[in-house]
Each structure stands twice: as C-alpha cells, then as structure tokens.
Amino acid sequence: MQILQIGPLSAAFNQRLADAYPVTALWSQTDPAAFLAAEGGHFDAVVTSSRFGLSAAQLELLPALRAVCSFGVGYDAIDVAAARERGVMVSNTPDVLTDCVADLAFGLIIDVARRVSEADRFVRAGQWAQGGFPLGHRVSGKRLGIVGLGRIGQAIARRAAGFDMQIAYHNRKAAEVDYRFEPSLTALADWADFLVLSCPGGAATHHLVSTEVLAALGPQGVLVNVARGAVVDEAALVSALLEGRLGGAGLDVFAAEPQVPEALLALPNVVLLPHIASGTVETRLQMEELVFANLAAYASDQPLVTPV
Known part of the structure; x- marks a missing residue:
C-alpha cells in the first residue's frame, strides 16, 4: 500500500x-x-x-x-x-470528538455571556484597581437555538438542559427528539438568546446564517460557531458586530482560516479561538x-x- x-x-x-x-x-x-x-x-x-x-x-x-x-x-x-x-x-x-466540541461550544456561550475572556484581559491590564468590571448576562434559563441537531448538536442540548435552558433547533428535517423543531432559521434566531452552529459545512449550508438571520438574533443575541466558517456570511457578521446589531459572538472557525477578519480583533464582545473544538x-x-x-x-x- x-x-x-x-x-x-x-x-x-x-x-x-x-x-x-x-x-x-x-x-x-x-x-x-x-x-x-x-x-x-x-x-x-x-x-x-x-x-x-x-x-x-x-x-x-x-x-x-x-x-x-x-x-x-x-x-x-x-x-x-x-x-x-x-x-x-x-x-x-x-x-470521538462529539463531547469535546460540545464542551467548547458551551464554554463559548458562558465566555461571551459572562465576559470571561474580557474580564481576564481587564485584570491583566491592571484595570481592576481603577473601577469595577461591567456586568455580563445570565446563561441559566435562557433560550438556546441549535442549528444542526446531529451528534454534536444533541450533546450541546444535553449540556444546556443542565443549565435549565429552553431549547429549540433547526435542521433540514425534524429529528426524533423532545426539543422543539423550528423549520425557519430566521424564526429560531428571533426566538433565541444564543444561536449555536453545529451543522455540517459545504454548499448546502454556505452562508446559511445571513444578514437576515443575524438581524433576527438582534443586539442582545449571541452567535456561537463550532461548525464551519463558511456557514456564516462573515462580512455580514463583522458589520453586525461593528454596528452593535449583534450582542456578541464566540467563534472557533472562520471562512479563510487561519486568517481572521482584522475588525474582530479589537471587539471586546467577541471571543476568537484557533479552531480548537476537538483540540484535546x-x-x-x-x-x-x-x-x-x-x-x-x-x-x-x-x-x-x-x-x-
């Protein structure tokens, strides 16, 4: 061979x-x-x-x-x-990578909502002595929308259940699960506090998360992507974050890895990771x-x- x-x-x-x-x-x-x-x-x-x-x-x-x-x-x-x-x-x-990817997805939810990475930078920069850190947002009890309820999506949902989150999902078709199926991704984004992407990449999901979906998620919503960068219209995402039309994002994947849009680097409400979801x-x-x-x-x- x-x-x-x-x-x-x-x-x-x-x-x-x-x-x-x-x-x-x-x-x-x-x-x-x-x-x-x-x-x-x-x-x-x-x-x-x-x-x-x-x-x-x-x-x-x-x-x-x-x-x-x-x-x-x-x-x-x-x-x-x-x-x-x-x-x-x-x-x-x-x-074999399902649990680690799901762990990281949920870690990004907590990180963005509670501003963990931002708070770490705040302490390291010596800013704590100058005043208190801004408040974050609660995760427990919030609404989680999952895009792609395969092995990884279901593992994310199980973790969310431990935080008493309300769970709904978008798939090509309904799965045999107890979570609510939402055939419209825009409607799911409008309902959700957090929208997590765990769907496959490829032509069928290219730019699935569009300007319309991001607008529905809104200025308090958080996008978490552990799928593929191309699932999101990255230019639309950058614009929504820069203009305050999206509350925050936790991103492990990007459209042109290892390149990351420079505009994201300075945004405090965005957590950027180098595609490490399975990296244990x-x-x-x-x-x-x-x-x-x-x-x-x-x-x-x-x-x-x-x-x-």
Missing part, C-alpha cells in the same frame, strides 16, 4: 504513519501539482484531514486511488461525490486511532470502520 499524505498533522502522527506504511508527504514537494501529475498513479490510499481535504482535481491525478482516510469529522473539503463516482472509499473520525489530547488520540483503524481495514481488504 502506497500512501499519499496531503498535509501535516501532529509530529507524532506523521512519524507513526511513516513507521507503519510507505508514505509520501505531498506538502513537502516543491510543486505538489506537478508531482501528482507525474507520480499520482503510484498511490492507492490518501491520508488527509478536514483542513486539507482532497479536491476533484487532485482525485483526477490519482487514478489508482481506492481509499481516503481523513482525520476529522467534517468532510466538506473532500469531494466525496467525485470519490464515489470512481469507487473510492472515504472515511472520517466521527463520535484525549480526543486527538482517539481520532488518530480511528484513522489507523481505517487504514488497517483497507490494507486487509475489509470494510472501512467509519465510512462517510
């Missing part, structure tokens, strides 16, 4: 992969496209991630490819449709184990463990 690794993961992962299989690092090639055009026919498996993905153009240059094993739950950066047309199996790493030692190790389990299954001509 000849493996092509699209982009670097942790040093430990990279070394483990190199120790276990013949692997070529695409990112280390001087001209990756030219390398694929010349050598792509040698690879029958790809290791990638939700960040690096695998495009249709790359797939065209990998005629012997039979399996794609991705590190991450999201696969919007992988052209799954093109892979399926060619009979290429695709796997991801679901479930325990979760990343479990994700790594799933990638290797999928590779081992492919190598032994078995079904992938976690196929997309």
Whole structure:
C-alpha cells in the first residue's frame, strides 16, 4: 500500500504513519501539482484531514486511488461525490470528538455571556484597581437555538438542559427528539438568546446564517460557531458586530482560516479561538486511532470502520 499524505498533522502522527506504511508527504514537494501529475498513479490510499481535504482535481491525478482516510469529522473539503463516482472509499473520525466540541461550544456561550475572556484581559491590564468590571448576562434559563441537531448538536442540548435552558433547533428535517423543531432559521434566531452552529459545512449550508438571520438574533443575541466558517456570511457578521446589531459572538472557525477578519480583533464582545473544538489530547488520540483503524481495514481488504 502506497500512501499519499496531503498535509501535516501532529509530529507524532506523521512519524507513526511513516513507521507503519510507505508514505509520501505531498506538502513537502516543491510543486505538489506537478508531482501528482507525474507520480499520482503510484498511490492507492490518501491520508488527509478536514483542513486539507482532497479536491476533484487532485482525485483526477490519482487514478489508482481506492481509499481516503481523513482525520476529522467534517468532510466538506473532500469531494466525496467525485470519490464515489470512481469507487473510492472515504472515511472520517466521527463520535470521538462529539463531547469535546460540545464542551467548547458551551464554554463559548458562558465566555461571551459572562465576559470571561474580557474580564481576564481587564485584570491583566491592571484595570481592576481603577473601577469595577461591567456586568455580563445570565446563561441559566435562557433560550438556546441549535442549528444542526446531529451528534454534536444533541450533546450541546444535553449540556444546556443542565443549565435549565429552553431549547429549540433547526435542521433540514425534524429529528426524533423532545426539543422543539423550528423549520425557519430566521424564526429560531428571533426566538433565541444564543444561536449555536453545529451543522455540517459545504454548499448546502454556505452562508446559511445571513444578514437576515443575524438581524433576527438582534443586539442582545449571541452567535456561537463550532461548525464551519463558511456557514456564516462573515462580512455580514463583522458589520453586525461593528454596528452593535449583534450582542456578541464566540467563534472557533472562520471562512479563510487561519486568517481572521482584522475588525474582530479589537471587539471586546467577541471571543476568537484557533479552531480548537476537538483540540484535546484525549480526543486527538482517539481520532488518530480511528484513522489507523481505517487504514488497517483497507490494507486487509475489509470494510472501512467509519465510512462517510
């Protein structure tokens, strides 16, 4: 089995992969496209991630490819449709990161509402001696709207129930749950105090959170995004925050990572994180184990463990 690794993961992962299989690092090639055009026919498996993905153009240059094993739950950066047309199996790493992503989403809710990061900066800057810190807002008992009630969305809802929050959600269709389904995202935003995004990325959800949705959430509302940056119209979000038409935001993802809109950097009511929702030692190790389990299954001509 000849493996092509699209982009670097942790040093430990990279070394483990190199120790276990013949692997070529695409990112280390001087001209990756030219390398694929010349050598792509040698690879029958790809290791990638939700960040690096695998495009249709790359797939065209990998005629012997039979399996794609991705590190991450999201696969919007992988052209799954093109892979399926060619009979290429695709796997991801679901479930193992659900709790950590949900934990972080709820942490962002509390952080923005109670102004935790802002208060930390206030103390570090020596401002406490000059006067009291402004009041934040309560989280307990408030209204939480969840966009995307999959594994992660339901885990967020369970945490919210512990805070006695009222919970409603927006999905493509109603789920078999006890929470209230709201078919209109704008209506959900109008009702909610906090709107949390935990839906998949991709064309179907591109700019799902629009100027209209942000206006409905309003000057007291808080947006939390642990999904994908492109789910939000980022320009509309920046404008709403700068003009005070949105109460605050907790953002772990952005449209053009690692670039973050400069206008957000100075806003005290915005918490900015470098896409760390699954970033714990325990979760990343479990994700790594799933990638290797999928590779081992492919190598032994078995079904992938976690196929997309």
